[in-house]
Each structure stands twice: as structure tokens, then as C-alpha cells.
Amino acid sequence: MTCNRTDITQQLPDLLAGNLRGEEAGRLREHLETCSFCAEEYRVLSRLAALEVPEPKAGFFDGLPGKVTRDIREEKTVSRARFRLPAIELNWKVGLAAASLAAAALLVFLLPKTEPVLVQKPDDNVPLISVAMGFETNILTESDYKISDVSDALEFEVELTEDDLMEITGAFLFGGIEYMDMDADALLLFEEELGSIPQRS
Amino acid sequence: MEWEKERELTKRAKKGDEGAFEDLVRAHQRKLYNYIYRLCENHDDAAEITQKAFVKAYFSLGNFRGDSLFRTWLFRIALNTFRNHVRDEGRRKHQTLDGLDPPAQEKTFSMMVQKEERKKLAEAVQTLPERQREAVVLRVHEEYSFNEVAGIMGCSVGAAKASYHQGVKKLKESIRGDE
Numbered sequence: 001m002t003c004n005r006t007d008i009t010q011q012l013p014d015l016l017a018g019n020l021r022g023e024e025a026g027r028l029r030e031h032l033e034t035c036s037f038c039a040e041e042y043r044v045l046s047r048l049a050a051l052e053v054p055e056p057k058a059g060f061f062d063g064l065p066g067k068v069t070r071d072i073r074e075e076k077t078v079s080r081a082r083f084r085l086p087a088i089e090l091n092w093k094v095g096l097a098a099a100s101l102a103a104a105a106l107l108v109f110l111l112p113k114t115e116p117v118l119v120q121k122p123d124d125n126v127p128l129i130s131v132a133m134g135f136e137t138n139i140l141t142e143s144d145y146k147i148s149d150v151s152d153a154l155e156f157e158v159e160l161t162e163d164d165l166m167e168i169t170g171a172f173l174f175g176g177i178e179y180m181d182m183d184a185d186a187l188l189l190f191e192e193e194l195g196s197i198p199q200r201s
Numbered sequence: 202m203e204w205e206k207e208r209e210l211t212k213r214a215k216k217g218d219e220g221a222f223e224d225l226v227r228a229h230q231r232k233l234y235n236y237i238y239r240l241c242e243n244h245d246d247a248a249e250i251t252q253k254a255f256v257k258a259y260f261s262l263g264n265f266r267g268d269s270l271f272r273t274w275l276f277r278i279a280l281n282t283f284r285n286h287v288r289d290e291g292r293r294k295h296q297t298l299d300g301l302d303p304p305a306q307e308k309t310f311s312m313m314v315q316k317e318e319r320k321k322l323a324e325a326v327q328t329l330p331e332r333q334r335e336a337v338v339l340r341v342h343e344e345y346s347f348n349e350v351a352g353i354m355g356c357s358v359g360a361a362k363a364s365y366h367q368g369v370k371k372l373k374e375s376i377r378g379d380e
Contacts, residue, residue: 009369010347010362017344044373048341051322053235056244064230065223068255072219075256 003037012042016049207271215262222262226255229272232343233279239338240283242323250286254279269352276343277353280335287331325375332356333368340365 003009008031014020015028032039207228213221233254238247258278265274326334332354339350351361 006362006366009366013341013344016341019344040373040377041369044369044376045341047318047322047376048326048337048372051239051319051326051342053238054244056234056238056248060248061227061230061234064252064255065226067252068226068259069219069223071252071256072222072259075260 003035005031005035005038008035008038009041012038012045013049016042016045208267211262211265211267211271214259215265222259225271229275230255232272233275236276236338236343237279237283239326239342240334241287242327246286250279250283253286254282257282273345273349273353276339277355280353281355284331322376325372328375329368329371332360332364333371336361336364337368337372 008028011020011024011028015025020028032042207225210221210225214225230251234247234251237250237254238244241247241250254275258275261278265271326337329337335354336350339345339353340347345353347358347361347365350365351358354361354364356364
């Protein structure tokens with residue numbers, strides 16, 4: 001038993017939510033009377049929609065805005081601290097990595113901000129960016145995702161080891177970051193962070 | 202919340218007004234919590250993810266251009282937070298549905314039947330692969346259009362529709378098996 005009327009099945013949630021009116025709703029209801037496949041789907045969706053979320057622990061919603069504000073303040077303090085990173089010893093590998101990273105960032109900066117920067121990934125074996133920089137790997141590792149919130153991705157947890165730096169630089173230069181769409185604020189932060197790397201010696 | 206008021210609050214929050222952001226949290230917290238709860242069926246996780254998502258949203262406000270609703274934008278951040286949470290904590294594999302109960306309540310027969318029904322359905326939803334679950338919850342519970350679902354999930358409209366249809370198909374099979 002099946003039905004190939006995807007125009008109907010796709011609208012069943014709208015019918016259920018009462019978002020369809022008049023002729024449109026009538027057309028769907030008429031179909032449901034004659035199609036057992038769609039009628040069953042509608043029943044399942046109805047049961048699903050009726051599932052209520054249990055009330056959370058008492059006081060949860062009253063306390064949440066305050067907790068969020070507290071976390072924001074803490075995060076601001078931590079962020080300030082993060083930008084005063086302990087010096088790491090520069091050697092030729094770190095220098096090379098920092099220079100490459102700066103070059104890659106300059107490339108990102110020079111391209112128009114409205115257009116995503118596309119870095120082709122040469123093959124599937126290139127290691128993807130590490131979490132050390134706060135990148136959300138699930139965004140970066142799935143080809144159908146773009147980074148929509150760069151500040152989400154760039155949290156600047158840059159307590160970088162040499163290996164981290166090499167990995168990040170490699171990801172920039174040789175693939176791994178497939179799309180990068182930075183807005184001006186995120187770019188500025190990123191540049192600041194890059195600028196801080198050579199000063200750590 | 203009215204669109205104008207929300208826009209004003211967003212604008213103030215962008216400038217660092219914590220009070221304005223708290224108002225935004227108040228306006229959206231229940232919707233967001235319910236959404237995350239449906240994805241994970243666990244209060245503690247839903248509470249933690251909701252809180253984290255709001256904090257992330259605050260620090261991402263600079264990227265909010267207002268070309269989508271604040272709620273839609275917030276849901277996208279929350280979904281990423283949820284996905285990271287699942288990945289980082291590995292909690293999905295270990296969680297049970299035992300934590301479903303609302304706070305202590307009178308256990309009448311009809312409530313027990315409802316609870317059983319809820320548990321079965323919730324279990325069926327939880328057995329769906331992540332993307333399918335996300336698409337079903339966004340479409341059925343949150344009443345988003347497929348375009349919006351795709352925007353929140355970060356995939357194409359076609360992929361969102363496919364995930365939704367696969368999810369509903371599995372739910373039908375699962376519920377049919379129970380009857």
C-alpha cells in the first residue's frame with residue numbers, strides 16, 4: 001500500500017496544525033477519505049503531535065535567564081584570559097605554520113565577504129580540523145553543511161600546540177575547510193588571533 | 202513576541218545589553234527547551250543544551266542579520282549545540298527513557314495508559330536516525346516549512362524532505378508493529 005501524492009503527504013503536518021484553510025484543507029481531507037496510506041500517516045502524525053513535553057523541574061524557566069547571563073559573563077572573562085595566552089616556544093615549524101595560516105587568512109580577507117570562500121578538498125584522506133580551535137567538526141566534516149555561524153565555529157580556544165597549528169594550517173591550505181563565509185566581526189577576531197601568534201615567543 | 206519588539210531587543214543585546222538578551226531568553230526558552238527535549242527525551246540534557254544554545258546565540262548575535270526570524274536562527278544554533286552534545290558526550294547510546302516522568306503526580310489508570318502510549322511513541326521517535334528525527338520534530342512539532350527545516354538543519358530542501366519522509370515511514374512501521 002502506497003501513495004505517490006507527495007504534494008499531499010508533505011502538507012499533512014500543515015493540515016494537522018490547522019494552517020490550511022478552505023479549498024486546500026478540503027482537498028486534503030477528501031484525499032484522506034479515499035487513501036488509506038495517507039489516512040494512516042495522518043493518524044500517526046496526529047498521535048505524534050499530541051505528545052506533550054513533560055514540564056521541567058520547578059523553577060527551571062524562572063532561573064534560566066539568570067543562568068544564561070552568568071554563563072555569558074563567565075565566558076567573557078575566560079575569553080579575555082584566553083587572549084593572554086602563555087608564550088609558546090617558536091621554532092621553524094611553528095613559524096612556518098603561523099606564516100601559512102596568516103597567508104591563508106589574508107586570502108580569506110581579500111575575497112568578497114558576501115561570497116563563500118571555497119577551498120577544494122583534494123581527497124578524502126586529508127585530516128580535518130581539530131577541535132582545538134573550537135571548530136564544530138560536525139559542520140566541517142559533512143559536505144552538505146556550510147558554516148552559517150562563524151563565531152560558532154571560531155571560539156578561539158587557541159591553546160595551540162605545534163601539532164594543532166600544523167593541522168589547522170594544513171586544513172586551511174590543503175583542504176578540510178570546504179566553505180568559509182566570514183563576516184567582518186568574525187574576521188576581525190580571527191585576524192587578531194592570528195596576529196597574536198607571532199607575539200607569543 | 203512582536204517582531205518589532207524582538208528586533209529592538211536583538212539590537213540592544215547586540216550592543217551588550219544583558220537585560221535585553223534576558224528578555225529574549227524569556228520569550229523563547231520554553232519553545233527551545235521543548236524542541237531540544239523532543240530530540241533527546243531527557244530533561245537534564247535538554248536543560249543543559251538549551252542553556253548552552255542561548256549563550257552561543259549571545260556571542261553569535263553579531264552574525265544575526267535579521268533576514269530570518271530570531272527563533273529560526275536560534276533553533277539552528279540549538280541544533281548544532283545538540284549535535285555537538287550528542288557527539289561529545291556519547292550520551293545518546295547510554296540514555297534511557299526512564300527520565301521521562303514529569304514531577305511526582307497522581308498515577309491514575311488513564312495517566313498510566315497515557316504514559317505508556319507516550320513512552321512507546323517517544324521510543325519510536327528516539328530510534329530514528331538523528332537527521333530523520335530532526336526533520337520530523339521540526340516539521341510536525343515546530344510547524345516549520347520544508348524550506349525552514351532545511352535552513353535549520355543546514356541541508357538542501359530535498360534532503361530535508363527525504364529525511365522527513367523516511368522518518369515518518371519508519372514511525373508508521375514502528376507504530377503498526379505495536380498495534
